[in-house]
Amino acid sequence: MRTTLDTLYRLAGALAAVGMIATLVMVTTGIVTRPLGIYLRGTDDYAGYAMAACGFLALAYTFKHGEHIRVTLLIDRIGGSVQRVLQWVALLIGTGVSGALAWYSLRLAWQSHAFGDISQGVDATPLWIPQLALAIGATVFLIAMLDDLVMTTLGRPCARLANAGQEPARME
Amino acid sequence: QTTWDMPTPYPATNFHTENIQQFANDVASATAGQLKITVHPGGALFKGPEIKRAVQAGQAQIGELLISSLANEDAMYALDTVPFLATSYAESAKLWSVSRSAVEARLAKHGLKLLFTVPWPPQGIYSKSAVAAMGDFKNMKIRSYSPTVARMIELMGGQPVTVQAADLTQALATGVVSANITSSSTGYDSKSWEQLSHYYDVQAWLPKNMVFVSQKVFDGLDAGTREALLKAAAAAETRGWQVSEEKTAWYVDQLKKNGMQVLPPSDALRADLKKVGDTMTAEWLERAGADGKSVLDAYRAAQ
Amino acid sequence: MDLMVAGLLLLVMLVLLASGVWIGLSLIAVGALGMLMFTSRAPGDGMAVAIWGIGSSWTLTALPLFLWMGEVLFRTKLSENMFRGLAPWVERLPGRLLHANILGCTLFAAVSGSSAATCATIGKINLPELERRGYPTSLALGTLAGAGTLGLLIPPSIIMIVYGVSADVSIAKLFIGGVLPGLLLAGLFMGWVIVWSLLNPDKIPAGEGRTAFIDKLRASWGLMPVVLLIGAVLGSIYTGVATATEAAALGVIGAFIIAAAQGSLTRESFFASLMGATRLYCMIGLILGGSAFLTLAMGYIGLPRHLAEWISGLGLSTGWLLVALTVFFILLGCFLDGISVVVLTMAVLLPTIQTAGIDPLWFGVFVVVVVEMAQITPPVGFNLFVLQAMTGRQITEVARYALPYFLLMCAAVICLYTFPGLVTWLPGKMIG
Ligand code: NA
Ligand code: NA
Numbered sequence: 001m002r003t004t005l006d007t008l009y010r011l012a013g014a015l016a017a018v019g020m021i022a023t024l025v026m027v028t029t030g031i032v033t034r035p036l037g038i039y040l041r042g043t044d045d046y047a048g049y050a051m052a053a054c055g056f057l058a059l060a061y062t063f064k065h066g067e068h069i070r071v072t073l074l075i076d077r078i079g080g081s082v083q084r085v086l087q088w089v090a091l092l093i094g095t096g097v098s099g100a101l102a103w104y105s106l107r108l109a110w111q112s113h114a115f116g117d118i119s120q121g122v123d124a125t126p127l128w129i130p131q132l133a134l135a136i137g138a139t140v141f142l143i144a145m146l147d148d149l150v151m152t153t154l155g156r157p158c159a160r161l162a163n164a165g166q167e168p169a170r171m172e
Numbered sequence: 173q174t175t176w177d178m179p180t181p182y183p184a185t186n187f188h189t190e191n192i193q194q195f196a197n198d199v200a201s202a203t204a205g206q207l208k209i210t211v212h213p214g215g216a217l218f219k220g221p222e223i224k225r226a227v228q229a230g231q232a233q234i235g236e237l238l239i240s241s242l243a244n245e246d247a248m249y250a251l252d253t254v255p256f257l258a259t260s261y262a263e264s265a266k267l268w269s270v271s272r273s274a275v276e277a278r279l280a281k282h283g284l285k286l287l288f289t290v291p292w293p294p295q296g297i298y299s300k301s302a303v304a305a306m307g308d309f310k311n312m313k314i315r316s317y318s319p320t321v322a323r324m325i326e327l328m329g330g331q332p333v334t335v336q337a338a339d340l341t342q343a344l345a346t347g348v349v350s351a352n353i354t355s356s357s358t359g360y361d362s363k364s365w366e367q368l369s370h371y372y373d374v375q376a377w378l379p380k381n382m383v384f385v386s387q388k389v390f391d392g393l394d395a396g397t398r399e400a401l402l403k404a405a406a407a408a409e410t411r412g413w414q415v416s417e418e419k420t421a422w423y424v425d426q427l428k429k430n431g432m433q434v435l436p437p438s439d440a441l442r443a444d445l446k447k448v449g450d451t452m453t454a455e456w457l458e459r460a461g462a463d464g465k466s467v468l469d470a471y472r473a474a475q
Numbered sequence: 476m477d478l479m480v481a482g483l484l485l486l487v488m489l490v491l492l493a494s495g496v497w498i499g500l501s502l503i504a505v506g507a508l509g510m511l512m513f514t515s516r517a518p519g520d521g522m523a524v525a526i527w528g529i530g531s532s533w534t535l536t537a538l539p540l541f542l543w544m545g546e547v548l549f550r551t552k553l554s555e556n557m558f559r560g561l562a563p564w565v566e567r568l569p570g571r572l573l574h575a576n577i578l579g580c581t582l583f584a585a586v587s588g589s590s591a592a593t594c595a596t597i598g599k600i601n602l603p604e605l606e607r608r609g610y611p612t613s614l615a616l617g618t619l620a621g622a623g624t625l626g627l628l629i630p631p632s633i634i635m636i637v638y639g640v641s642a643d644v645s646i647a648k649l650f651i652g653g654v655l656p657g658l659l660l661a662g663l664f665m666g667w668v669i670v671w672s673l674l675n676p677d678k679i680p681a682g683e684g685r686t687a688f689i690d691k692l693r694a695s696w697g698l699m700p701v702v703l704l705i706g707a708v709l710g711s712i713y714t715g716v717a718t719a720t721e722a723a724a725l726g727v728i729g730a731f732i733i734a735a736a737q738g739s740l741t742r743e744s745f746f747a748s749l750m751g752a753t754r755l756y757c758m759i760g761l762i763l764g765g766s767a768f769l770t771l772a773m774g775y776i777g778l779p780r781h782l783a784e785w786i787s788g789l790g791l792s793t794g795w796l797l798v799a800l801t802v803f804f805i806l807l808g809c810f811l812d813g814i815s816v817v818v819l820t821m822a823v824l825l826p827t828i829q830t831a832g833i834d835p836l837w838f839g840v841f842v843v844v845v846v847e848m849a850q851i852t853p854p855v856g857f858n859l860f861v862l863q864a865m866t867g868r869q870i871t872e873v874a875r876y877a878l879p880y881f882l883l884m885c886a887a888v889i890c891l892y893t894f895p896g897l898v899t900w901l902p903g904k905m906i907g
Contacts, residue, residue: 017753020543023536027724030334031717034348037311039322039332044533051539052531054753055760062757068497069758069860073869075495090495097500100507100519101526108523115228115282116245120221122319122334124244134527177516177775184825210777216818217774222524231521336533339718341639341646342631347715363645 002159005147006064009161012140013061019054019133023047042123049130056137060144064161088152095145102138109135174393175208176233181220184213186361187415188290188381192236195288195383195408202400207393209234227386228282234385239275239289243320247460248274251467252291252380253320254456256449259375261417263475264291268380270470274463275382285390287383287405290412292355293420294375298368299351303437306444314351315340321353323455324376327448344368355379356423365430373424374437374445383408477781484509488810492854502765502855506772514775518768525771526764533720534633538759540723541587543752545596547730548704550744552737556697557600563691566682569672573614573679574665576601580622581661582701584629586708586726588636588719590850591759591857594623598865609680613876614671616866620858620873621664621880624847627813629657631712631719634846637814638839642821645836648902652840655897659890660844663883671879700733758864759857763812766855770815779807783820787827794892796831800824801845801888808849812857816846840898841891848884851877 026047033040062068075086111117113128148158178196182189189211196209212218218226223235224242243250251271252258258267268289276286303309309330316322316332325332330351335343343349344367352359352368359371383405390398428434437445457464484505491501503522510518529535557579565574579597587593598619605615627634630650639646672679708726711717717725734740773779786799807816828838850858853874862873891897 013750013753016757017749020539020749020753020756023539024543024724024727027536027540027721028728031711031721031724034313034333035716037331039326041319041322042334044334044336044536047536048531048533051536052527054539055530055757055764058753058757059761062754062761063497065754067754067758067864068499068761069863069870070495070497070501071492071854071870072495073871074493086494090497093491093494093496093504094500097496097504097507101503101522104519104523105527107520108527111225111229111520115225117225118244120241120244122316122322124319130531131527134523134530175515184821212774214818214821217771218524219528222528226521226524229520231516231524335718336720339720341636342712343715343718345647346713348718366645366647 005143006159006161008140009060009064009144012057012059012137016054016056016058016061016137019050019052019057022050023054026050042119042121042125045119045121045123045125049125049133052130053133053137056134057140059137059141061161063141063144064159066160084152084155088149091145091149091152095142095149098138098142098145102135102142105131105135105138173206173208174397175210176389177212177217177231178209178234178236179212179215179217179223179226179232180236181215181223181238182213182236182381183361186213187357187419188236188292188412189213191290191408191412191415192383194411195404198404198407199401202404203397207397207401224282224284227284227384230386230389233389234287234383236381236383239380239382240318240320243318246278247456247464248278248467250320250456251460251464253318253377254449254453255320255324255376256446257453258378258471259294261291261378261413264378264380265413266474267471270474271467274467279384280387283387284384285387287385287401288409288412289380289382290409291378291380291416293357293416293423294373294378295353295355296359296374296376297351297353297372298359298364299370299372300347300368301350302370302433303372303441305438305440309351312351313347313349314353315343315349320452324353324448324452327451328445341367356420356427360423360426363430365427365432369433371424371427371432371434372437372441373434374442376445376449477778477785480509480513480776481778481782483512485810488854497761498855498860499761499763499765502762502769506765506769509769509772509776516775518772521771521775522768525768529763529767530760534636535763537587537633537720537723538589538592539752539756540727541589541592542595542755542759543748544723544726544730545592545599546748546752546755547727547734547744548596549599550748551700551730551734551739553600553700553733557604557701560695560698560701562682563694568665568669569676569679570614570665570668571672571679571682572605572608573610573618573668573672576605576615576618577622577661577664577668580619580625581629581657582705584625584657586705586722587626588631588633590624590626590847591861593626594619594858594861595755595865597623598862602865611675611678614668616862616868616873617876617878617880618664618668620851620862620877621883622661623858623861624850624884625657625660627847627850628653628660628840628843630654631722632843634813634817634843635839638817638821638842642825642835642839644839645902648836649839651902652836652898653843655901656840656844656887656891659897660847660884660887663887664880667879667883700736704729704733755864759860762855762857762860766812766815770811770818773811773815779811779816779820783824783827787824793831793833796827797833797841797892801885804842804845805848805852808846809852810855811849812855813843813846813849816849817842834895834899836902837891837895837898841888844884844888844891848881851881 026043030043109128109131117127119125151158223237226232227235239249240253258264279286309328312330313333314325314330315335322332333349488505507518561575583593635649639649707729708722711725712722850856859870859873863870
């Protein structure tokens with residue numbers, strides 16, 4: 001189970017990284033083709049979709065690295081069982097909000113499909129396709145939140161993705 | 173008492189937005205405050221591309237949109253941007269009267285009810301250098317923002333370059349693009365004389381904004397309020413068309429006053445642009461099918 | 476009524492943040508609660524539209540790319556070289572290398588249109604170096620938080636574009652108008668570092684001694700890659716090769732070229748920079764998304780509009796009007812990001828500004844400085860978030876370090892009011 005979940009988070013993270021590369025490629029293509037007199041339709045719109053894939057698919061991956069920020073001043077100050085309860089409450093609220101985000105993101109893509117909503121730019125992309133990145137990313141984020149909520153409820157430590165082979169990005 | 177949220181894409185000072193604010197005030201006074209429309213200009217609530225779906229899905233009750241921004245959905249929405257088909261206010265009004273029911277039918281399929289439309293002043297060509305004939309557009313980088321504009325630039329021999337609104341000023345100033353096709357009002361609003369020197373008043377087309385309401389929300393109003401709303405909409409349409417036409421000359425004057433060379437197209441250029449228009453009318457017909465043909469036939473008969 | 480609504484939402488936000496709920500999710504929760512309690516509209520679908528809208532918008536693409544550029548540069552020898560290059564020149568100023576932070580941000584601000592990207596990039600390069608040399612954390616983080624905001628005032632600037640469009644002011648003039656105030660702020664920050672260092676001489680690590688001019692020049696050779704990179708990015712913008720948004724992509728490619736030339740571009744460093752940038756962008760993106768939805772909720776509730784209408788209706792003199800607006804923007808800036816503040820209020824405020832006879836160009840630069848303050852005020856301040864993510868320190872701690880720079884920005888606002896020429900003189904020299 002642990003391996004499956006971690007693989008899911010890593011896979012979403014890898015797809016997000018592909019989104020980052022695609023953003024770079026799309027924007028660069030726009031710059032390079034201009035002086036060559038080539039007109040590629042919609043590179044700027046595709047760059048936007050690629051960026052969306054990057055940001056949304058990485059939600060769980062970033063969360064599981066402990067890099068979504070929050071104020072832990074209070075949680076750190078108080079110890080023992082009160083701390084665990086507060087941690088649990090924060091996770092419960094987080095699960096609720098990310099649950100809503102996942103549900104309405106799925107609805108967004110579904111409605112776009114039902115309305116036949118098409119991008120108004122020159123790309124003319126059916127919007128439900130790029131919006132799947134938000135729907136999937138938010139759903140995996142919800143799974144990661146539930147993962148931590150269950151672990152905390154059971155009194156077990158929350159799993160974090162190992163940061164192997166990486167130099168410390170932090171100042172401390 | 174009912175309150176509606178109305179997202180609109182253009183800034184509060186634009187004449188379209190001012191007209192809509194007047195419409196909202198009229199509705200409020202005609203219904204003795206029973207229907208209050210809160211206008212959210214400048215994309216404050218929803219950005220332009222989100223407004224249609226926001227009304228469809230019920231996040232807003234009423235909204236404003238450039239009709240041709242829906243051109244990817246259906247060719248009928250692109251009719252008022254076919255270049256050189258209707259180039260004056262009178263022609264534009266005729267074109268609208270023969271195509272209105274077709275646009276309404278398409279909106280109805282999405283649960284939307286059209287209230288009124290207001291045209292932008294005619295579209296002209298802004299450039300950094302003099303353009304005497306079609307050949308001068310050869311390889312010129314011209315800003316494109318929609319499939320129709322891109323196609324027109326290609327047919328003119330220029331190179332379409334997509335530039336987003338946010339980047340436009342800088343793109344014009346630094347030569348990412350050296351020409352732009354838009355109305356005299358937009359050219360005035362964006363102070364185009366700071367980057368460009370020539371304005372060719374070619375009157376390519378008069379794009380229109382439309383104000384639409386969710387059919388379901390509209391049906392939920394009582395008969396008196398519905399009537400008051402439609403009356404205010406009709407008044408807004410008349411007023412909007414009038415203001416747009418009256419202001420056109422003023423905008424062109426302002427361009428001149430700020431040192432821009434405002435010129436009519438040369439006869440050769442006009443003839444060549446007309447050919448581009450004919451090609452694009454034919455292409456539009458191909459896309460729009462039988463519906464398109466009957467609308468176009470009706471327009472030609474009316475002329 | 477409005478005061479009660481504002482107070483209640485504020486309270487809910489503080490409780491959520493204090494209980495350790497992730498910041499982006501807290502913003503979403505407050506927005507949803509506000510809509511459920513004070514409007515008849517359902518929050519769910521609007522939330523998805525708002526978050527999708529900001530997450531896929533073209534203007535934002537510069538942000539992840541600039542963050543990636545920073546991650547690549549951080550893994551090159553550039554960080555060392557930048558210090559070796561700048562050090563001899565600021566060595567004799569009290570505060571020494573802290574000035575490298577401010578100068579680095581000022582330089583980078585001329586490349587980047589955003590405050591968060593400026594803060595993240597210079598922070599990634601400079602913080603480890605300052606830490607290693609034993610500079611006090613309070614000043615290292617404070618100067619970075621403060622000077623990072625220059626990304627908004629020194630052109631190119633995303634927020635100036637937004638203001639220019641909504642207030643109908645020439646964006647080119649706004650850009651030029653931001654230059655002198657930007658340099659003024661950088662000067663104020665450096666002045667403060669000098670004063671602080673003279674008062675606390677023992678807290679600043681010893682310098683490396685005097686260097687001969689020729690050695691200074693030789694050390695500055697290490698700055699060449701940075702100068703070339705800035706030249707490439709700025710050059711591409713001003714020669715029309717790329718737009719201000721696109722230039723970020725050239726920055727990433729340039730950073731890769733520098734890394735390759737220095738032999739530090741390996742498979743590992745490539746993937747480390749890629750994944751690091753992805754996570755950093757995702758972190759900022761979630762908060763931006765939450766902020767976008769909170770803005771939508773505020774638009775429905777009408778709170779900023781009502782407050783702006785109320786201020787407009789007070790009939791204040793020009794001076795007091797500006798004081799009231801400064802307080803108003805600082806308060807809004809505590810909870811919303813700068814662009815949202817501008818979009819939500821400008822339609823209502825602009826007529827008041829014009830009636831009071833305030834030059835909209837001057838007002839634009841004034842708004843940008845006040846929005847810069849918003850980047851370093853808790854609970855919602857993007858530079859604070861960036862530094863929290865980078866150092867793992869509490870946002871309250873970082874905010875405390877940033878306080879002097881907030882006060883210096885207040886002083887800058889007074890300067891701009893007293894000497895409006897700081898804003899209007901350069902644009903006046905432009906033709907047209
Ligand atoms: Na900048
Ligand atoms: Na703030």
